[in-house]
Amino acid sequence: MTLRQAQGPGKGTPIQGVTLYSFTRAFHGREYDLDQLIRKTAAEGFGPGLEIIGFSSFRGFPEIDDHFAGRFSDLVDEVGLVRTSLAVNADIGLRPDKLMNQDELLAYMRKQIAAAAKLGFPIARVQISITPDSMEALAPIAEEYGVTLALEVHADQYASHPRILALRDRYEKVGSPFLGFTMDWGATVTGFAPSLIEAYRRRGASEELLAAVVQLWDDFYEQGPPADQSDHGQRFGRFIGLAHQHGRPDLGIDFGINGTGLFGPARVDDWLEIMPWVKHVHGKFFGIDENGNEPSVPVADLITLLVDNGYSGAVSSEYEGWHWNHWQSPFEIIRGEQVIQRAAAEKAGSRMITDAAEARRALDAHLAHAVRA
Numbered sequence: 001m002t003l004r005q006a007q008g009p010g011k012g013t014p015i016q017g018v019t020l021y022s023f024t025r026a027f028h029g030r031e032y033d034l035d036q037l038i039r040k041t042a043a044e045g046f047g048p049g050l051e052i053i054g055f056s057s058f059r060g061f062p063e064i065d066d067h068f069a070g071r072f073s074d075l076v077d078e079v080g081l082v083r084t085s086l087a088v089n090a091d092i093g094l095r096p097d098k099l100m101n102q103d104e105l106l107a108y109m110r111k112q113i114a115a116a117a118k119l120g121f122p123i124a125r126v127q128i129s130i131t132p133d134s135m136e137a138l139a140p141i142a143e144e145y146g147v148t149l150a151l152e153v154h155a156d157q158y159a160s161h162p163r164i165l166a167l168r169d170r171y172e173k174v175g176s177p178f179l180g181f182t183m184d185w186g187a188t189v190t191g192f193a194p195s196l197i198e199a200y201r202r203r204g205a206s207e208e209l210l211a212a213v214v215q216l217w218d219d220f221y222e223q224g225p226p227a228d229q230s231d232h233g234q235r236f237g238r239f240i241g242l243a244h245q246h247g248r249p250d251l252g253i254d255f256g257i258n259g260t261g262l263f264g265p266a267r268v269d270d271w272l273e274i275m276p277w278v279k280h281v282h283g284k285f286f287g288i289d290e291n292g293n294e295p296s297v298p299v300a301d302l303i304t305l306l307v308d309n310g311y312s313g314a315v316s317s318e319y320e321g322w323h324w325n326h327w328q329s330p331f332e333i334i335r336g337e338q339v340i341q342r343a344a345a346e347k348a349g350s351r352m353i354t355d356a357a358e359a360r361r362a363l364d365a366h367l368a369h370a371v372r373a
Helices: 020-028 034-043 068-077 102-119 130-146 160-175 194-202 207-225 231-244 251-260 269-275 297-306 330-347 356-367
Strands: 015-020 048-055 083-086 123-126 147-152 181-186 278-285 315-321
Touching: 015 083, 015 356, 020 034, 020 048, 020 315, 020 330, 034 068, 048 207, 048 315, 068 102, 068 269, 068 297, 083 102, 083 315, 102 123, 102 130, 123 278, 130 147, 130 160, 130 181, 130 207, 147 278, 147 315, 160 181, 207 231, 231 251, 231 269, 231 356, 269 297, 269 330, 278 297, 278 330, 297 330
Parallel strands: 015 048, 015 315, 048 083, 083 123, 123 147, 147 181, 181 278, 278 315
Antiparallel strands: none
């Protein structure tokens, strides 16, 4: 049996969780330190799944001393959360004079994978800049530390993008259960986020310009995701041109980054291309409206897809609207999105796991699931 065939039958029971990235504004504003955010996550019932970004949250990362690792583990256990994914970086351009070569990248990643293991995270989210050759070379390191590497499929790419399919095919060839993907819902958005439109409005953008931005994105949605990086670049340029046409060139780059890099127009069922290799999910979203809906991300459809395809790994609610929305509480927004997730799972004939002990068992089984015969 290949990994492609290993997806099990029956309904999945995804694990509810959150990434602390959702609360970046509160963290940067020093409203909460790391310990306080972890405690609040537990107290508000946003878990049991807990995802953290290594370089954002851990001082000196990826160097982690024994005392800190022990204290961190004690805190997570005390509040009843379950470590799901540690986000690590693949910054091959750290040096100003040259890019990392393969040996340098592997050494850089080894340190971060070791840190994930030391902190007790079973998954390390890695970035799209890592090539199939590098992922294959990282497989023995992942196996050495017992940490699954889940490469993030993020807009402007998508599950059926040639780069992602090349990774999928290499995973199948290598056959390691320690290689997979993080499914980021930002690749399958259905509309330009209204909260971002409101942010632009507060920055003085005209209604005519805002309507044109939404229409341009809708046009791109109808065309489907960009075929390649050239197509992506042309779309980016169209947003810049639109800003210039309406006398707001200062907004052009911002339109392009968000319109193409956060709001990916692939369809929900595109995820089926890589579903057996999905190890972790970023429940990316941008806001909850007055009716309790997410107007730009099909949260319910995405949860239904996971349930129907037997996914019982973690879903980290990832609120990205904090970048521009400074007038609403991210905690209330996360609460609203998780209500949608739970309702969708129940409607699909399943549920979201919210008990820590059950979540640990489900995650263990999930990460050992897609294996070769």
